[in-house]
Amino acid sequence: MIIESAEVVVTSPGRTFVTLRITTDEGLIGLGDATLNGRELAVASYLSDHVAPLLIGRDAHAVEDTWQYLHRGAYWRRGPVTMTAIAAVDVALWDLVAQRAGLPLYQLLGGASRRGLLAYGHAGGRDLPELSEAIHRRLAEGFRAIRVQSGVPGIAALYGVTDPGTAYEPARRAARPVEEQWDSRAYLRHLPGVLEAVRHEFGPELPLLHDVHHRLTPIEAARLGRSLEPYDLFWLEDCTPAENQEALRLVRSHTVTPLAIGEVFNSVHDYRTLIGEQLVDFIRSSPTHTGGITALRRILDLAGLHQIRSGMHGPTDVSPVGMAAALHLGLAVHNFGIQEYMPHAAVTADVFETSFTFAAGLLHPGELPGLGVRLDLAAAARYPYQAAYLPVNRLPDGTVHDW
Ligand code: KDG
Numbered sequence: 001m002i003i004e005s006a007e008v009v010v011t012s013p014g015r016t017f018v019t020l021r022i023t024t025d026e027g028l029i030g031l032g033d034a035t036l037n038g039r040e041l042a043v044a045s046y047l048s049d050h051v052a053p054l055l056i057g058r059d060a061h062a063v064e065d066t067w068q069y070l071h072r073g074a075y076w077r078r079g080p081v082t083m084t085a086i087a088a089v090d091v092a093l094w095d096l097v098a099q100r101a102g103l104p105l106y107q108l109l110g111g112a113s114r115r116g117l118l119a120y121g122h123a124g125g126r127d128l129p130e131l132s133e134a135i136h137r138r139l140a141e142g143f144r145a146i147r148v149q150s151g152v153p154g155i156a157a158l159y160g161v162t163d164p165g166t167a168y169e170p171a172r173r174a175a176r177p178v179e180e181q182w183d184s185r186a187y188l189r190h191l192p193g194v195l196e197a198v199r200h201e202f203g204p205e206l207p208l209l210h211d212v213h214h215r216l217t218p219i220e221a222a223r224l225g226r227s228l229e230p231y232d233l234f235w236l237e238d239c240t241p242a243e244n245q246e247a248l249r250l251v252r253s254h255t256v257t258p259l260a261i262g263e264v265f266n267s268v269h270d271y272r273t274l275i276g277e278q279l280v281d282f283i284r285s286s287p288t289h290t291g292g293i294t295a296l297r298r299i300l301d302l303a304g305l306h307q308i309r310s311g312m313h314g315p316t317d318v319s320p321v322g323m324a325a326a327l328h329l330g331l332a333v334h335n336f337g338i339q340e341y342m343p344h345a346a347v348t349a350d351v352f353e354t355s356f357t358f359a360a361g362l363l364h365p366g367e368l369p370g371l372g373v374r375l376d377l378a379a380a381a382r383y384p385y386q387a388a389y390l391p392v393n394r395l396p397d398g399t400v401h402d403w
């Protein structure tokens with residue numbers, strides 16, 4: 001199965017997605033997600049200028065060798081652009097190998113370890129009544145686990161909080177990033193009361209998650225984790241800037257609230273201290289931003305030795321192709337934890353035809369050979385690239401802060 005062509009498709013049906021489309025001499029088409037939110041064209045160029053020409057003539061079955069060839073062979077390793085590009089190649093090759101075998105991809109990864117993947121949905125509200133309404137809406141849609149984000153008095157524009165009834169979409173179509181605000185003291189005062197009210201209204205069973213989005217110092221995160229213990233969080237996500245692995249030692253030594261981290265990581269090396277010292281409970285990486293299925297499976301195998309489970313990133317900026325890759329891997333690995341699921345805008349289905357399903361709170365990748373996703377090129381051309389940026393975050397005095 002020889003690779004004949006590799007093209008990069010940039011399309012914006014609802015939001016921008018970058019997809020690698022590999023065609024073999026037998027006419028099979030494999031897809032890989034290369035979407036890096038707000039920096040999409042950097043990965044598109046990395047792939048079309050530097051990687052696609054190297055793929056022509058290679059054996060599509062050589063998934064591991066191709067991964068090493070692009071990773072070690074480039075000399076310049078790691079980083080989100082490089083690893084998202086390698087991920088797209090890796091996932092497209094797995095898609096091809098599984099299609100050639102006539103099997104859904106999860107069967108090549110060891111087969112199903114469970115009936116379906118517990119998914120969590122997002123609920124955000126500017127105040128408690130809005131938040132409660134948003135949670136009820138998610139429950140009615142079938143979600144059995146909920147990420148809770150709340151407005152904070154005094155902060156006008158805040159991560160995770162949308163206008164009522166609208167889907168959360170962090171990237172905004174504008175020439176420059178919009179600016180949001182942050183105040184750690186106001187947040188730390190307000191959040192425990194929010195979780196208390198939600199736990200009281202929705203009872204002890206519902207798994208509740210919360211994302212701090214990298215904003216606290218280690219001692220602030222330790223305080224927050226401890227103050228949320230009575231509300232039994234499923235996890236507290238990205239409580240400190242993720243690149244400082246050692247910071248989690250301090251947090252961990254003060255709280256038993258489970259910790260999740262890693263949506264911005266791109267390599268197993270980002271996790272070595274965290275996994276080796278058992279400083280976290282969930283791995284947030286998706287195949288899309290971590291070098292693909294080949295690389296994430298290694299991370300999850302290492303994590304499994306320490307009873308650390310998966311919690312793959314599944315925002316709208318992971319494309320339907322990337323989502324399918326996460327679902328096949330999540331169905332197969334033993335140490336699956338939970339899967340984030342933010343359904344894409346309806347218009348995305350004009351371009352990407354998917355076979356994954358969501359029912360009774362569980363996702364399943366479906367039974368079509370390969371990933372089970374098709375890309376309609378003609379439809380993709382009807383949604384040309386539109387620039388969008390993630391927000392920038394500032395403290396009350398104007399200092400730029402982690403977003
Ligand atoms: O591209 C950035 C978003 O995917 C991210 O901000 C969403 O934090 C996020 C999450 O947990 O889904």
Ligand code: MG
Nearest residue numbers: 211237238263
């Ligand atoms: Mg997050």
